[in-house]
Amino acid sequence: MAIRRGDDVYVYVNSCPHLGTPLDFTPGRFLSLDKTHIVCATHGALFRIGDGYCVSGPCAGKSLQTAPFKIHDGFILLSD
Ligand code: FES
Numbered sequence: 451m452a453i454r455r456g457d458d459v460y461v462y463v464n465s466c467p468h469l470g471t472p473l474d475f476t477p478g479r480f481l482s483l484d485k486t487h488i489v490c491a492t493h494g495a496l497f498r499i500g501d502g503y504c505v506s507g508p509c510a511g512k513s514l515q516t517a518p519f520k521i522h523d524g525f526i527l528l529s530d
Contacts, residue, residue: 451480452519452526453488453499459526461517462502466490468509488514 451473452461464472464480468490474480475491482489487505488497495507502514518529 451478453480455499458500459519459521460499460502461519461526461528462488462514463517465515466492466495466509467504467512467514468493468495468507473514 451464452459454460464474466473469492471490471492473488473490480488481499482496486499488499488502489495490497490507493508495504495509497504497514502516504510504512504514519526520529521527
C-alpha cells in the first residue's frame with residue numbers, strides 16, 4: 451500500500467506485524483479517522499505513517515515492512 455503526504459510517498463507491505471492480516475478496513479482504506487496514523491482493521495494497532503512504527507496495539511514496538519519503490523512519470527513502481 452502507498453500513502454502520499456504532501457510530496458512524500460510511503461510504501462508498505464499490507465500485512466500487520468501482529469498476525470499478518472491485511473491492514474485495511476475496506477479496500478484502500480488504511481488511515482485512522484484523523485488521518486494521522488495507519489490503523490490495522492483487525493485489532494486497531496496504530497502505525498506512524500512516516501516510518502511504519504507501531505505506537506499502540508498488540509504489536510507496539512514493531513514496524514510495518516517497507517516496500518522498495520521508485521517513482522517514474524508520476525507512477526509508483528515497486529522494485530526488487
Ligand atoms: S492483526 Fe493487526 S493489530 Fe492484530
